[in-house]
Amino acid sequence: MTPPETGGSPHPARLPVEVRRSARRKRTVSADIRDGVLRVSIPGHFSPSQERQWVERMVERMSAKYLEPPAHDDxxxxxxxxxxxxxxxxxxxxxxxxxxxxxxxxxxxxxxxxxxxxxxxxxxxxxxxxxxxxxxxxxxxxxxxxxxxxxxxxxxxxxxxxxxxxxxxxxxxxxxxxxxxxxxxxxxxxx
Missing domain, CATH: 3.30.2010.10 (Metalloproteases ("zincins"), catalytic domain)
Structure with a gap:
């Protein structure tokens, strides 16, 4: 398990990220938000670069889905x-x-x-x-x-x-x- 990230981000509502590796997980990546932390679950065999790529992708998806305010038509x-x-x-x-x-x-x-x-x-x-x-x-x-x-x-x-x-x-x-x-x-x- 990787500790939550605390670095700055251009997105003001970005949550801390916690990466969870699982030996049982073979291919799938998932993410959820619990207790103010974005948890990304990845297969245990992922390389550090695969982890970075998937964390970035899941942060983007979850931010778009849950954190960014909806656009209002003028x-x-x-x-x-x-x-x-x-x-x-x-x-x-x-x-x-x-x-x-x-x-x-x-x-x-x-x-x-x-x-x-x-x-x-x-x-x-x-x-x-x-x-x-x-x-x-x-x-x-x-x-x-x-x-x-x-x-x-x-x-x-x-x-x-x-x-x-x-x-x-x-x-x-x-x-x-x-x-x-x-x-x-x-x-x-x-x-």
């Missing part, structure tokens, strides 16, 4: 997304499917976005930020189509046929999800 960002959604609805959905609310969220780590037809709301994962506009437009259209047709049936997919980048955007997102699942560059998620 009024200008919300208004821009609402305008974008209305324009996409006019161009590709005959003006239908415009959400009452649309915004970026930081708590969607396994989906690219979600929609709630009953509230006419759309939530976009912050992991989409920085992706090509045509991919984000597809995700917005996909979620707006759910406001019209909740299930992934033929009617739903017919709504998206007018958007020329549907198949390419789906492939792009599948590639990003594939990369993320293997700890390669990319962002996790599914629609």
């Amino acid at each position: 009024d200008a960002a919300v208004a821009a997304l609402q305008r974008r959604a209305r324009a996409l609805a006019r161009q590709y959905l005959g003006g239908r499917g415009v959400p009452s609310t649309i915004g970026w969220v930081t708590n969607q780590n396994t989906r690219w976005a979600s929609a709630t037809p009953a509230h006419r709301s759309v939530r976009l994962s912050h992991r989409l930020q920085g992706m090509p506009e045509w991919v984000v437009d597809y995700v917005i259209l996909h979620e707006m189509a759910h406001l019209i047709e909740p299930s992934h049936n033929a009617v739903f997919w017919d709504l998206l046929t007018a958007y020329p980048h549907t198949e390419t955007a789906k492939a792009f997102l599948d590639g990003a999800a594939f990369a993320a699942q293997r700890n390669l560059a990319g962002a996790p998620g599914e629609i």
Whole structure:
């Protein structure tokens, strides 16, 4: 067991880190926060460089998940997304499917976005930020189509046929999800 780190960090909310080595643990690495300490459990056979690499990775993951405050959309960002959604609805959905609310969220780590037809709301994962506009437009259209047709049936997919980048955007997102699942560059998620 390695004692908790106490060195400085650019992240103001960083917790002390305790590394636990286990002879029984063969491949997996896990982390949890207990009593104000971030505990990282690693296989006993890891080299010092593997330990550093995995501790760094787990500190980053846990900080993003638990310690960093969620980003809040400002009024200008919300208004821009609402305008974008209305324009996409006019161009590709005959003006239908415009959400009452649309915004970026930081708590969607396994989906690219979600929609709630009953509230006419759309939530976009912050992991989409920085992706090509045509991919984000597809995700917005996909979620707006759910406001019209909740299930992934033929009617739903017919709504998206007018958007020329549907198949390419789906492939792009599948590639990003594939990369993320293997700890390669990319962002996790599914629609």
